[in-house]
Amino acid sequence: MMTMGRGIALALVLLTSACGDADPPPANETAAAKASRPNPFHERLTALNETDRGLTLRRAVQDNGGSCPRFLTSGFQEDYQGLKMWTLRCEGNRDWAIFVGASGRVQTRTCADNAKLGLPACRFPEAAGN
Numbered sequence: 001m002m003t004m005g006r007g008i009a010l011a012l013v014l015l016t017s018a019c020g021d022a023d024p025p026p027a028n029e030t031a032a033a034k035a036s037r038p039n040p041f042h043e044r045l046t047a048l049n050e051t052d053r054g055l056t057l058r059r060a061v062q063d064n065g066g067s068c069p070r071f072l073t074s075g076f077q078e079d080y081q082g083l084k085m086w087t088l089r090c091e092g093n094r095d096w097a098i099f100v101g102a103s104g105r106v107q108t109r110t111c112a113d114n115a116k117l118g119l120p121a122c123r124f125p126e127a128a129g130n
Helices: 004-016 031-036 040-047 050-063 111-117
Strands: 071-080 083-090 094-100 106-110
Touching: 040 050, 040 071, 040 083, 040 094, 050 071, 050 083, 050 094, 050 106, 094 111, 106 111
Parallel strands: none
Antiparallel strands: 071 083, 083 094, 094 106
16 A cells, blocks of 8 residues: 555656656647557556545646545546546545646646536546445
């Protein structure tokens, strides 16, 4: 099990490791090619347990000025234009989409804003017992 300190350290690595490290992708790169491009940051998130992943995504939301007092659930949703889309449900009806690029850059959006921006709608698994 990952300690809180290691979880925060991983969050910082995920959020800061991309500073000027990669050339932009070719303009004619297809969506399939973008989706198949290795994304070590996504792979690290996938390897985390639910608690550490939720805390890492929560930290990304907070670092981008969002509010997530306590996370309830998180999960990978889909590939979207070369980014890996994760969702985070927070206490107080705060749902977030977190987009993770192969370079480590992270963008967060409220799920409510996704529709306005033409981004994929957030999907969350149904709670057990529903």
